[in-house]
Amino acid sequence: MIEVRHLSKHYRVHEREPGFAASIRSLWNRKFRTVKAVEDISFTIPEGSIVAFLGPNGAGKTTTMKVLTGLLYPTSGEVSVGGFKPFEQKKEFKKQISLVMGQKSQLIWDIPAAETFLVNKVIYEIPEREYRETLNDLIELLELEEVIRKPVRQLSLGERMKCELAAALLHRPRIVFLDEPTIGLDVNMQEVMRRFIQDYNQKYRATILLTSHYMADVTALCERVLVIGKGKLLYDGDIAALVDTYAPNKHIRLQLAQRIKQRSEFERIVAEGGGSLFMMRSRT
Ligand SMILES: Nc1ncnc2c1ncn2[C@@H]1O[C@H](COP(=O)(O)OP(=O)(O)OP(=O)(O)O)[C@@H](O)[C@H]1O
Numbered sequence: 271m272i273e274v275r276h277l278s279k280h281y282r283v284h285e286r287e288p289g290f291a292a293s294i295r296s297l298w299n300r301k302f303r304t305v306k307a308v309e310d311i312s313f314t315i316p317e318g319s320i321v322a323f324l325g326p327n328g329a330g331k332t333t334t335m336k337v338l339t340g341l342l343y344p345t346s347g348e349v350s351v352g353g354f355k356p357f358e359q360k361k362e363f364k365k366q367i368s369l370v371m372g373q374k375s376q377l378i379w380d381i382p383a384a385e386t387f388l389v390n391k392v393i394y395e396i397p398e399r400e401y402r403e404t405l406n407d408l409i410e411l412l413e414l415e416e417v418i419r420k421p422v423r424q425l426s427l428g429e430r431m432k433c434e435l436a437a438a439l440l441h442r443p444r445i446v447f448l449d450e451p452t453i454g455l456d457v458n459m460q461e462v463m464r465r466f467i468q469d470y471n472q473k474y475r476a477t478i479l480l481t482s483h484y485m486a487d488v489t490a491l492c493e494r495v496l497v498i499g500k501g502k503l504l505y506d507g508d509i510a511a512l513v514d515t516y517a518p519n520k521h522i523r524l525q526l527a528q529r530i531k532q533r534s535e536f537e538r539i540v541a542e543g544g545g546s547l548f549m550m551r552s553r554t
Pocket residue numbers: 281282283305306307325326327328329330331332333334
């Protein structure tokens with residue numbers, strides 16, 4: 271469903287020193303720097319799977335998602351999503367995908383979310399019956415009955431994020447890109463979102479690419495992870511193998527009620543102090 275071959279995306283960034291004199295100088299003498307946000311990455315994602323896209327801040331995850339959704343033109347390489355070249359921005363392609371960014375809103379701030387849903391219905395040309403069915407499903411699954419009638423600016427973060435998801439999924443996209451969908455949410459709301467993403471994936475056999483800094487999202491939803499660092503793909507495989515490769519040991523802290531003499535059953539004590547033992551133990 272998603273095919274990425276040797277994708278690179280470089281940004282050309284204008285740089286200048288702070289201050290008035292520097293800003294005048296920069297009118298004549300402009301300095302540019304190239305930021306290699308994504309550098310020669312390749313992967314494929316089959317239909318119906320949920321794959322996590324992990325990496326530290328600035329690794330290139332959002333840039334990759336923007337290329338995959340047609341918001342950015344790749345510097346080099348080939349990208350195919352649902353059989354389309356995203357940057358061509360064909361209408362049929364846009365009807366098949368959705369991008370949800372935890373940090374950005376597509377809802378219109380001053381009016382209720384229900385009104386934005388109607389705008390999306392027109393934009394995506396959703397037939398009346400299908401719209402009603404999907405909306406009722408979403409309202410039930412996400413418990414949105416009360417929420418969608420209030421102006422968006424009065425909603426809590428969790429309520430707004432549920433409405434964002436609903437707005438993004440009204441046209442039943444086959445491919446969904448979720449960029450930090452649970453950011454800032456409390457643990458209960460994170461759980462609601464996770465369950466919903468799982469249901470949507472199963473019900474519509476949707477292909478989902480998810481970025482998240484919460485490992486609980488990843489372990490609950492994804493069997494496969496892609497790890498990116500400084501624009502390069504560092505790992506592509508299942509999550510258990512990733513843990514075995516990069517973190518074969520777990521650190522355990524034992525708070526002891528009283529001093530013990532026999533310590534042989536502990537594998538390796540790496541530190542001791544304040545009534546605690548710090549141990550390292552193999553995960554297997
Ligand atoms: N429009 C832009 N112009 C110039 N540089 C950019 C632009 N967008 C992103 N970058 C740079 O590209 C690199 C990758 O950014 P990107 O937003 O893709 O990272 P990310 O993995 O999504 O990070 P985060 O987890 O913080 O969201 C960063 O160094 C960033 O500063």
